[in-house]
Amino acid sequence: MNSKVEIKTKEDHGSWYDNNIDPYKGLAEIIAVTLKNALISQKISFVDVPYRSKTKKSFLKKIKDKLSEKDYSPTSMTDLAGIRVITLIEADVQKVCNLISSMFNVHTEDSINKSEKLGEEKVGYRSVHFVCDVGKEREKLPEFSAYKGLCFEIQVRTALEHAWAEIEHDRGYKLIGKLPSYLNRRFKLLSGLLESADMEFNRLTVEIEDYKNNLNNDIEENKLDYELTTVGINQLIRSLAKVIIENLSGLPVQRLS
Template identity: 80%
Template sequence: MNSKVDIKTKDDHGHWYDNNIDPYKGLAEIIAVTLKNSLVSQQISFVDVPYRSKTKKSFLKKIEDKLTEKDYSPESMTDLAGIRIITLIEADVQKVCELIGNMFKIHHADSVNKSEKLGEEKVGYRSVHFVCDVGDVRAQLPEFSAYKGLCFEIQVRTALEHAWAEIEHDRGYKLGGKLPSHLNRRFKLLAGLLESADLEFNRLTVEIEEYSSKIQKSIHENKLDYELTNIGLKQLFQNKYKNLELQDYELINETGNILITELNKFGLDTLSKLDKEIQKSINQYTFQSRNTILGFCRDLMMIIDITKYFEKVFLDSQPWGATDIKTYEFLTQKYKQEELEFIFDKHNIFVFEEDDE
């Protein structure tokens, strides 16, 4: 395999492809799986890690194009196995590049940063392309030994860069040639907009992380004059009320937005106001253990003023039609059973035992 032979005709090239492509198919798959596992373990966010081996049609076309320039053989082709890492933001591209450098042997002479090639005054397709092999150490592992010396290409790009590449190259629109002036201008403006959006997403991500760190520090300093947000709620319960052992998974989805809306309607629109009510209530009442943040906050609002909760919040939010006996018993710390039964009956709320679920 991969032995240097005298190949002169298209048929010769086709035979070479048929006899040599199978290892590259396996190589592309194992590299993609290895990269995906490493990204997860390093907690680097990504959209996808697709992979492919070069098709025979693409292989033959590249050979034909290259032979018009210089003497070129199939052994010179470095992208018979291709892997693409699509990240969410630009900041993660650098993390991925460092990871690749630590995992594989990079052929720097064949690798390229398309952004650097564009320079300062041009916009367009941007991506980092690495040509690698598995390296001497990894090649000693049984699962990689069959791929020793074989090259593969890894492209690293953001989701927006990927979208641009799909439009410009992979979907066959071929917009890079000569266009009428008015279309060419729109084409360049679109490229610039995508690049600007990529940079802005990256800045926003950094600023959100900085905001989260700032709130965390302020919580430790007991300075809580912040608008109520999902980030603020998570930091408050993770840092100041960690002993309540509340589950915070719902804060990352639509349920978190529902909770923020309910707290605002109740009049708790800052971390400071919420914190004061939590401190006052947990000193007065015994809350349920191992609850969710959503459940805790609803219990909090009801124990503060159950009539206000049902008038201001419940009817305007997404009404819940049932609650467990633990919530009912929790509320009896403040309200009489007759009062609770009247309110729950009025709003068609069913109280169930755990065995009834």
């Protein structure tokens, strides 16, 4: 890549894109595959890990928008390779964020948590955006050596946050300019509902795990006065099976969960 060439016109920008985008296509794919394998090995639940390289149309639009504000060049663009990690619940977002921080070199000055930016009184688009490069150690590996020094963006969001982003931004349903107040209010209300649903799903997941753990404890203490559910019956059968196996073998076994 010849990043030192002076680029002034739309044609220059288009030529830069044509000559430099291919490595970013490979970078997006290899980072997505690497992340997916890491999520599986760490047993972190996720919906999908889609990836993309920036289209030429999107690239040229961003250049035009940025140049209206300040000096900007294609080499300043950090999202030519983009990856998303879509989780089921909010609790897994932080796990994914910790994993990303441990795997890649994160550019903290360019990364942002959109939820924190909203503050306490606003609702809207929520997601965590990381700008990274592969890092000193990983770039020594043959499969990553071609991507030394190249930046990529990873967005981490829940499935409901992703649904909101698709409606509000990615699918182009948002009108150009300011919406009428009554439509804008409905957008904000919808965003608030999705955020509340996200929080409730997260709480339910935690409470279901607590319920299962409490069942195990109650069964071991012969406290069987609880609502009859399939979960309760399964836990009881598992507990009885453990006792039977221990009695037959005379050897302790690990607690079934």
